[in-house]
Amino acid sequence: MVFNQQGSPDPPHPFLEMRGIGKKFEATVALDDVSLAIRKGEVVALVGENGAGKSTLMKILSGVFPPDAGAMFLDGQPYHPRNPHEARSRGVAMIYQELSLALHLSVAENILLGMEPLRGPFIRHPEMMRRAREALTRLGHGDLDPLLRADRLPIALRQVVEIARAVAVGCRLLVLDEPTSSLTRDDVTRLFSLVRTLREQGHAIIYISHQLEEVKEISDRFVVLRDGKNAGEGFTAATPSSSVVSMMVGREVSDLYTHSPRIPGEILLHVENLGGRSKPIHATVTLRRGEVIGIAGLVGAGRTEFLRAVFGLDPVRQGVVRVGAYAGPASPARRWRQGVGMVSEDRNSEGLSAPSSLADNITLPRLERFGRGGLVSPRRLRARSQHWIEELRIKCEGPRQRVADLSGGNQQKVAIARLLEADVDVLLLDEPTRGIDIGAKAEIYRWIDRLSAQGKGIIMVSSYLPELLGVCDRVAVMCRGTLNDARPAAEVTGHSLMLEALGGA
Amino acid sequence: MNGRFRKLGPVVGLVLVAALFSALRPATFASVENFQLMLVQTAVVGTAALGMTVVIISGGIDLSVGSVIALSTVVIALLLNAGLTPFWATAGGVGAGVCCGLLIGTLITRLRLMPFIVTLGMWGALRGAAKGLASEQVIVAPATWLNGLLNIPQQGQQWTLVPPGVWLMGVLALGVAGFLRATRPGLHVIAVGSNELTARLCGVPVNRTKLLVYLLGSGFAAIAGVLQFSYLTVGDPTTAAGMELDVIAAVVIGGASLNGGEGSVTGSLVGALIMTVVANGCTKLDMPNWVQEIVTGGIIVIAVALDRLRHRKS
Numbered sequence: 001m002v003f004n005q006q007g008s009p010d011p012p013h014p015f016l017e018m019r020g021i022g023k024k025f026e027a028t029v030a031l032d033d034v035s036l037a038i039r040k041g042e043v044v045a046l047v048g049e050n051g052a053g054k055s056t057l058m059k060i061l062s063g064v065f066p067p068d069a070g071a072m073f074l075d076g077q078p079y080h081p082r083n084p085h086e087a088r089s090r091g092v093a094m095i096y097q098e099l100s101l102a103l104h105l106s107v108a109e110n111i112l113l114g115m116e117p118l119r120g121p122f123i124r125h126p127e128m129m130r131r132a133r134e135a136l137t138r139l140g141h142g143d144l145d146p147l148l149r150a151d152r153l154p155i156a157l158r159q160v161v162e163i164a165r166a167v168a169v170g171c172r173l174l175v176l177d178e179p180t181s182s183l184t185r186d187d188v189t190r191l192f193s194l195v196r197t198l199r200e201q202g203h204a205i206i207y208i209s210h211q212l213e214e215v216k217e218i219s220d221r222f223v224v225l226r227d228g229k230n231a232g233e234g235f236t237a238a239t240p241s242s243s244v245v246s247m248m249v250g251r252e253v254s255d256l257y258t259h260s261p262r263i264p265g266e267i268l269l270h271v272e273n274l275g276g277r278s279k280p281i282h283a284t285v286t287l288r289r290g291e292v293i294g295i296a297g298l299v300g301a302g303r304t305e306f307l308r309a310v311f312g313l314d315p316v317r318q319g320v321v322r323v324g325a326y327a328g329p330a331s332p333a334r335r336w337r338q339g340v341g342m343v344s345e346d347r348n349s350e351g352l353s354a355p356s357s358l359a360d361n362i363t364l365p366r367l368e369r370f371g372r373g374g375l376v377s378p379r380r381l382r383a384r385s386q387h388w389i390e391e392l393r394i395k396c397e398g399p400r401q402r403v404a405d406l407s408g409g410n411q412q413k414v415a416i417a418r419l420l421e422a423d424v425d426v427l428l429l430d431e432p433t434r435g436i437d438i439g440a441k442a443e444i445y446r447w448i449d450r451l452s453a454q455g456k457g458i459i460m461v462s463s464y465l466p467e468l469l470g471v472c473d474r475v476a477v478m479c480r481g482t483l484n485d486a487r488p489a490a491e492v493t494g495h496s497l498m499l500e501a502l503g504g505a
Numbered sequence: 506m507n508g509r510f511r512k513l514g515p516v517v518g519l520v521l522v523a524a525l526f527s528a529l530r531p532a533t534f535a536s537v538e539n540f541q542l543m544l545v546q547t548a549v550v551g552t553a554a555l556g557m558t559v560v561i562i563s564g565g566i567d568l569s570v571g572s573v574i575a576l577s578t579v580v581i582a583l584l585l586n587a588g589l590t591p592f593w594a595t596a597g598g599v600g601a602g603v604c605c606g607l608l609i610g611t612l613i614t615r616l617r618l619m620p621f622i623v624t625l626g627m628w629g630a631l632r633g634a635a636k637g638l639a640s641e642q643v644i645v646a647p648a649t650w651l652n653g654l655l656n657i658p659q660q661g662q663q664w665t666l667v668p669p670g671v672w673l674m675g676v677l678a679l680g681v682a683g684f685l686r687a688t689r690p691g692l693h694v695i696a697v698g699s700n701e702l703t704a705r706l707c708g709v710p711v712n713r714t715k716l717l718v719y720l721l722g723s724g725f726a727a728i729a730g731v732l733q734f735s736y737l738t739v740g741d742p743t744t745a746a747g748m749e750l751d752v753i754a755a756v757v758i759g760g761a762s763l764n765g766g767e768g769s770v771t772g773s774l775v776g777a778l779i780m781t782v783v784a785n786g787c788t789k790l791d792m793p794n795w796v797q798e799i800v801t802g803g804i805i806v807i808a809v810a811l812d813r814l815r816h817r818k819s
Binding site: 313331332333334335336337342344349350351352353354355356360361364365367368371374375376377378418 | 689
């Protein structure tokens with residue numbers, strides 16, 4: 001048994017056991033031989049960097065997709081949920097970050113959705129009220145009016161309703177995915193007492209969070225994932241935070257990264273005290289020719305919003321963005337003309353137009369280059385796209401093929417080819433290597449190096465610290481909306497960046 | 506390969522339907538005169554479908570087409586009665602349509618309303634405006650060359666093969682096809698329809714593109730109104746009621762996706778022709794009107810279902 005190797009006094013059968021779980025998405029290995037076990041009445045924190053495999057593991061647990069390898073047991077019985085509904089009927093409930101209430105229904109209707117007490121075709125209203133109230137009381141929220149419409153509730157109480165729904169159908173294992181990301185401190189305290197109540201009632205709880213203080217406060221044990229593998233586990237009370245961070249970050253730089261000597265030149269982009277709609281709150285940074293600046297930080301810290309505000313995709317509340325000599329209002333169209341291009345973090349819904357061809361995707365920002373007076377030559381579009389297909393070694397049938405048919409790595413190359421075709425000087429890259437295989441990653445690193453050697457300037461947001469350290473000249477940390485000063489990559493470590501991102505340094 | 510097959514689908518359908526009726530009624534259906542007649546019967550819906558193709562490719566919808574056609578016939582009749590030349594009366598009718606498009610596009614982009622809602626409102630409002638302008642009556646206009654736009658060529662003019670209105674539709678179709686494939690605004694329309702967020706990221710002026718789309722939608726509806734006027738020879742505020750659905754059906758049968766990004770001018774014209782051929786063929790078989798309507802409805806569903814199947818395979 002997994003636990004007994006660590007000498008803990010666990011009973012022989014944990015409530016849930018996941019053994020040797022593996023999962024591949026095309027060429028990308030998302031999970032490799034991952035194990036996790038949890039008893040009843042236990043809170044286990046699942047921690048790891050973004051992309052470490054936490055959500056993939058939880059999606060397998062909740063039946064979103066099956067594992068490629070490994071076995072799962074629930075209460076000693078084999079457990080292979082084919083869909084989330086089946087997982088729920090076996091007693092496993094996911095409480096997602098984005099809550100899934102029907103906002104136009106009442107609290108009671110939400111809690112008993114799909115299992116309404118009936119007499120003939122009619123809902124037995126008093127019985128529904130009674131059962132809803134009972135579920136809420138069990139969670140210590142008996143004062144919540146079951147007749148209220150869900151959209152009238154604040155986020156924290158919606159979460160309570162969501163948990164009540166899981167408890168009402170008899171779920172014994174609850175997965176809370178970043179439950180505190182949109183809560184105030186007071187709400188967090190109340191949530192924690194609710195989690196403790198659930199634990200005392202014998203529920204098993206898997207708690208996913210970035211906030212190590214929270215993990216310390218609420219969990220009995222922790223399990224660390226890194227690069228889709230188990231990277232350590234232990235009892236929370238007995239482990240200092242710094243060793244948890246070490247397990248999360250792991251080994252540092254490898255020879256995956258190319259970093260030829262670069263000499264910073266003139267200033268390309270200067271951002272002064274930039275504030276967006278809600279994030280970033282404050283950001284100042286200067287990008288020079290031949291320089292690669294990395295931005296580290298947690299998801300939700302405001303890194304993406306920073307790039308979007310610079311690029312004119314999101315409104316700017318305060319501050320100045322100066323591209324060369326221009327400091328006026330920003331829009332994506334202006335930025336492209338000024339020689340600034342952006343790769344979106346969300347390749348599927350924003351970064352690329354999946355139903356369109358490679359040629360359409362690559363040439364869209366600067367169509368005026370392909371003809372005069374509003375006319376465009378389709379042949380020239382395809383010829384230029386063919387050039388980049390060869391240059392970037394994009395595996396495809398040709399420029400007419402739909403982007404949706406390509407693998408993740410090749411799609412990302414298309415997104416980068418768009419910047420190369422527009423011949424921009426400043427490249428804003430948001431998570432440019434997310435979800436792509438290692439070979440494609442290495443090629444993208446080589447291109448970043450090559451472009452900076454050609455005198456381009458690059459700002460790159462990434463949640464993968466080794467990549468930032470290996471590729472960038474300077475790294476800045478975004479913490480709760482504020483961008484700290486960029487420091488030379490040689491002066492920081494993965495450990496120090498993680499601490500800074502958590503707000504601890 | 507896949508793309509070519511897609512385009513061929515509706516054409517194959519048209520050939521099959523036409524072959525079927527030709528086999529059943531070789532004498533009355535498969536005659537030169539009847540083919541000319543069917544093209545004439547397609548001209549109004551087909552012309553409006555050109556604009557609708559652009560609207561649907563951009564991911565939008567325009568339910569006001571029938572009302573714009575009626576408004577256009579009324580404006581033309583009024584201007585002819587006011588003593589304007591046919592050319593300027595036509596320009597006035599089309600101009601009225603362009604103004605409607607401007608209004609629709611502005612409401613959609615400025616107030617961020619759904620195209621369905623805005624054009625549903627315009628469907629009612631513009632029909633009302635047409636009735637108001639015409640004082641709820643049919644407006645008789647002096648006879649001009651406009652009335653001959655859809656006349657089958659007579660002796661001595663047979664080299665033109667089809668009436669000038671049909672030639673107009675063909676020329677406009679070439680223009681729209683070229684617009685979509687080889688101009689910057691045209692590619693922007695497709696980009697907005699396939700993924701609006703990506704288009705914005707790439708600096709496409711999304712609002713300006715949408716405005717243009719609805720200008721074209723209503724503009725082509727107004728040109729269809731010119732042909733409708735020619736056919737009616739009067740301004741009729743109650744004409745073309747429900748025609749917006751025929752127009753949308755033609756575009757959808759032609760392979761366009763209501764999710765946007767997909768659709769073709771040839772497809773839409775073929776779609777319009779399929780509907781005419783079915784209606785005409787059923788008449789030649791002496792089928793009652795209600796049978797035609799069931800057959801046409803069935804064809805819409807089958808066309809989209811076949812398209813979905815093809816999608817799933819690829």
